[in-house]
Amino acid sequence: MPSSRKVEPLDELADWLTLTPEDNQKLWDVKQLDWLPWDEYLAWCSYLTKDEPPSREITPPDIEPFTL
């Protein structure tokens, strides 16, 4: 059963995921690592997308281009 909200918000994940308590614990465990080798990191990011379609949110079209 999905948790209503994490014990502590996983910052950038907070608005993205409906987590089971078990998922949340796993994510926090991984988060404690601070860094992972690329292959493991990409696998972890992949896990974050499980069971949901890709976001169709758009970047606000009035955002200014990045210029230097």
Added chain:
Amino acid sequence: MTSVHELGQLYVGECVRRGPAGFRGKLKRMEFERVLTTFLEFFDRENIRYAIVGGLAVHAYGRLRSTKEVDFAVDLANRQRVIAFAESLGYDTLLTSRAFSNHAHADAAWGRVDFMYFDPATAAKVFAGSRPQQIMANITATVASPEHVAMMKALSMKNHPHRVLYEGHDVQVLMSAPGVDIESVRDYYRTHGLLELFDAIVKKS
């Protein structure tokens, strides 16, 4: 007793062992390696300059940064080519603007890809400062410099103030990268009226 570190490694190791085939099972997920490989091969084949930006770039400089998409930066002049390629793979183009394009695929394995577009002067600076990183076996990708990624975060926080919490942490990590030119980033934040924010972020690190 198993440490938190070991628990995390065990869990992530399970994800890795499952491999791409596992992603096609019950749990449909974005296959980051396939997406990256496909686009990097395209850029190489078409001689298109690019840099990885966004969450993956932050990870390159030391933060385990969650992301659910792949972000690339390319020359504005190549916008139509990259969009056409994304669409040839089946991506829907959700938005095309002077600054960005957003693409989502009906197949979750291909997931979400976004592009940033640079004018010639900006592109020259960003691509000159970009650094190669080996992100998979036999695959080296170009990642935007920590200074430029931190500058891009300024725009994100300016437009989405609620992102300061985690984008600020990103900037902290980026500003601690070896040899980083903090003053150049500070100047950029000053130009955009975000000097106070930048100083607060860096002071916390």
